[in-house]
Amino acid sequence: MTERAQLRRARRLVVKIGSALLTNDGRGLDVPALALWVDQMAALVKQGVELVVVSSGSVAEGMSRLGWTRRPEQLHELQAAAAVGQMGLVQTWEAQFKRHGIHTAQILLTHDDLSDRKRYLNGRSTLRALLDFGVVPIVNENDTVVTDEIRFGDNDTLGALVTNVVEADGLIILTDQLGLFDKDPRKNPDATLVTERFAGDSELNAMAGGSAGALGRGGMQTKVRAARLAARSGAFTVIAGGRIEDVLTRLRQGEVVGTLLLPEQGRIAARKQWLASHLQTRGRLTLDDGAVKVLRQGGRSLLPVGVKGVAGQFRRGEMVSCVGQDGVEVARGLVNYDADEARAIAGRSSNSITDVLGYISDEEMIHRDNMVII
Numbered sequence: 076m077t078e079r080a081q082l083r084r085a086r087r088l089v090v091k092i093g094s095a096l097l098t099n100d101g102r103g104l105d106v107p108a109l110a111l112w113v114d115q116m117a118a119l120v121k122q123g124v125e126l127v128v129v130s131s132g133s134v135a136e137g138m139s140r141l142g143w144t145r146r147p148e149q150l151h152e153l154q155a156a157a158a159v160g161q162m163g164l165v166q167t168w169e170a171q172f173k174r175h176g177i178h179t180a181q182i183l184l185t186h187d188d189l190s191d192r193k194r195y196l197n198g199r200s201t202l203r204a205l206l207d208f209g210v211v212p213i214v215n216e217n218d219t220v221v222t223d224e225i226r227f228g229d230n231d232t233l234g235a236l237v238t239n240v241v242e243a244d245g246l247i248i249l250t251d252q253l254g255l256f257d258k259d260p261r262k263n264p265d266a267t268l269v270t271e272r273f274a275g276d277s278e279l280n281a282m283a284g285g286s287a288g289a290l291g292r293g294g295m296q297t298k299v300r301a302a303r304l305a306a307r308s309g310a311f312t313v314i315a316g317g318r319i320e321d322v323l324t325r326l327r328q329g330e331v332v333g334t335l336l337l338p339e340q341g342r343i344a345a346r347k348q349w350l351a352s353h354l355q356t357r358g359r360l361t362l363d364d365g366a367v368k369v370l371r372q373g374g375r376s377l378l379p380v381g382v383k384g385v386a387g388q389f390r391r392g393e394m395v396s397c398v399g400q401d402g403v404e405v406a407r408g409l410v411n412y413d414a415d416e417a418r419a420i421a422g423r424s425s426n427s428i429t430d431v432l433g434y435i436s437d438e439e440m441i442h443r444d445n446m447v448i449i
Contacts, residue, residue, distance in 0.1 A: 078271060078337060079329040081311055085244035087125040087206070090116065091234035091301075095251045096317040097132035097164075103139040104132065104163060108318070110171050112249070115323035116211070117175035122327070125206045127241055129214045129234040130168065136160030161215070168213045178210045183217035186355060189236055199240050206241065231297040235304035235312075239351075246305045247326065248298050249317030254334035255295060257282050274299075274306040274336040299336070306338035307351040350447040356396040356407055358387025358414055360421075360440065367399045370406050370448060376439040377408070377446065379428065382421040388414045391436070397446075408446030411437040 092112065099105035116126055134153055137160030138146065147153055165181050172179045182202065188194045205212050216233055231248060238246040252260070253268060260266040272279060283296040295314075302312035315322055315333025325332050362370070366381025377397065389395055390413050397406040410417065417440065419431050425438040 078311075078335060079331060082245065082313070082326050083329045085124065085327075087127075087241060087243040088119070089127045089129060089234055089238045089241070089243045089246045090249065090323070091129040091230055091246065092131065092249045092317060093230070093251065094131040094135040096249060097130065098135040098139065100251075104136050104167055106167060106171075109167060110174075112317070112323065113168075113171040113175070115321060117172070117177060118324060119327055120175075120177060120209075120211070124327075127202065127206070127212050127214060127237055127243065128168065129230055129237055130164060131215070131230045133157045133160040133164050133215055136163050164215070165213060172211055178208075180205050180210050180212045182212045182214045184214060184233065184237075185217050189240065195240070202237075202241050229297045231301035232304065235301035238305045238310050239308045242308065243310055245311040245313065246301065247313045247315065247323065248301065249315060249322065250298065251317065252295070252314075253316040253319070254314050254332075255279070255282060255299070255336075259284055269334050270331055271335045271337070273339050274302040274312060275339055279336075302336040306336070306340075309338050309341045311338060312336045347447050350394070350408060350445070355394070356387075357389035357393040358385065358395040358410070360385055360395055360397045360410075360417070362397055362399055362405065364400065367405050370397070370446075374443060374448075376443040377406075377441040378425055378438070379417075379420040379440050380422060380424050382417070382440055385414060385418045385421055390414075391416075395441075397441070404449045406441075406446050406448045408441040410441055411439060 097104060097109065099108070116128070120126060134146070134156045137156030137158065138144075140159050140163065141156060143156070147156065169179045182198075184198065188198055202212055214233065214237055216230060234246055234248060237243075255269045256266040257269055258266045269282060279299045280296075283294070283299045298312075298314050302314070305312050313326055313333050313335050315326065319325070319332060322332060360377070360382050361384035362377070362381050363383050366377060369375050369381070370377060383400070387395070389410060391411060392409055394407060395410045396404055397408070398404050412420065416432055420428050420440075423431060425435075428435040428438070
């Protein structure tokens, strides 16, 4: 059985569609094209596939409605365009799915929604409930309130994180390119489509190259990075041309369309998925060589005695990065102490925590259940 058979067996998929496709390169929402994608997705739903749509296009649609020809640079203008465009975007998705008797729901997220454990769990529960009810969630970044400091960066990354949140079998990224080529096809007529690779293949970095178009924030590099994020939870990623006829139907049938990027390992525990998918950390712990070895080889918790330095300001329960003395990240996890407390007990045995702080919350700086090795 070929690797493409994974698409035939998939029971839950995330489909991400970019701005250039949805807005016909900025000329407003391409309703006929969107209707065709919905027809294909409705067919998948009837086959028992649960779908989540990650939809770009709010800023581009807002620009079209406001008569702007260039993407604004000021944050408040981008937020205004997103607010205007989101109205038409969601209305169009709803109307098209309604033709097939399928309900939709709007989900707007920021990075903080997925980096806060409680909000992450609430979001996951909501998405799973919607899927249980047969609803297709339409997910987008909440561009009207997001800032550069907390944005995902692009909807490819958002698509990968949503894939992890809902524990989907795969992520399908529809783009204005046919897939990933071994070199830029816009500059090299002899470029060859990469049909299948492991997501972690280092050669993909050079192949991706290039940059995003005028409308979107993503490019082929962000799609490769998204595939690697999705692979952390054992999900495959397909990068394919959204204008290919019946692209979703053909992918579902296992046809070789676009680029399939495969995970190199199976699923990890749901809590580890969440930890691995974090892009932002609140601080950094520098570990001695012994602690690095224990974490990498023994799968044990991080004790205060193994911490040589503490950087940043963080609170108990927030995500911190653990690095060796060479600065290379070893792990990341939810820390059991505030930054000032961590500084006070760093390098000390667990038995002395009470003497230093006057109390003991946990013997570990980070428990192994709240840590993922990088």
